[in-house]
Amino acid sequence: MTSPSVLPVIDISGPDDGPARQIEAACRDTGFFYVTGHGVPARLLGELDAASRRFFALPEAEKLEISMDRGGPAWRGYFPVGGELTSGRPDLKEGVYFGTELPDDHPRVRAGLPLHGRNLFPTQVPELRAAVLAYLEALTGVAQAVLRLVAVSLDLPADYFAAGYTAEPTVLFRIFHYPPSPPDSDDWGVGQHTDYGLLTLLAQDDNGGLQVRTPAGWVDAPPLPGTFVCNIGDMLERLTGGWYRSTLHRVRNVSGNERLSYPFFFDPDFMAEVPALPARARTTAAGEPRWDGADPRAFTGTYGEYLLAKVSKVFPQLSGEVL
């Protein structure tokens, strides 16, 4: 059972102060809100959606031509239904992983850094390439704009993130296809989890299925046309000493239709350590034990190390091969 959505809609187009206070309230509450006034033309998402539907309609063997195990350490490409284990169980979804498009001679690629490199694009749907790259650029702008407001909400300089953690951000982007869940099944499209980085901006089609954990129980985050669902990840929880919340969420597609979603993850520089902000280090005591048994505040190391530990849990069969 879920309750109807109670998540706020925040217009980010106005002067910083109003939306920053709304973001503060949302991040203190569920860590989830809708973003409007973002300026991304609907056409970009329309092109992405059309190309993605063409891709998923291909025969499995053709989709496997960009299989993840061909992406090497860059960790890009297609995985079939059941190929990802978010909460230790196979998810009822297939998808394609993308990230920042880096040429082979980029210093981080030459240094062999995992998760860095070229994307894999399907030759059968050539228009997907331009649609994905244009979308990544547009969403990077939205994410920097939201982080500017997050910075203001924390009494930090407005360019705190853009000049630091996200001067060279870790950008991960996925296109997911959730087949309909059989009635009464207890399979999840995505098992319950929190996101790993700073923030996620999600576009979803009209089918719904995303659920968010709140103190009052699970609530729906239904599609609202022209908005992105934004939620904060473990690194913002960690930076703020738990003042802001990285909240559990999950997906079950009970619409009876094929659901597509487009989560865009905007995360700190792979090489950065992300210690608690001095003013926030001790704001709250640790809460209830987390979904993954891990405590993002206790972790030491770089964001890249945190991310790789997570990724190798959800793709156990790949982690030995490519990392």
Ligand SMILES: O=C(O)CCC(=O)C(=O)O
């Ligand atoms: O598909 C969705 O609605 C959400 C996906 C998600 O939570 C994730 O990929 O982290």
Ligand SMILES: [Fe+2]
């Ligand atoms: Fe998520």
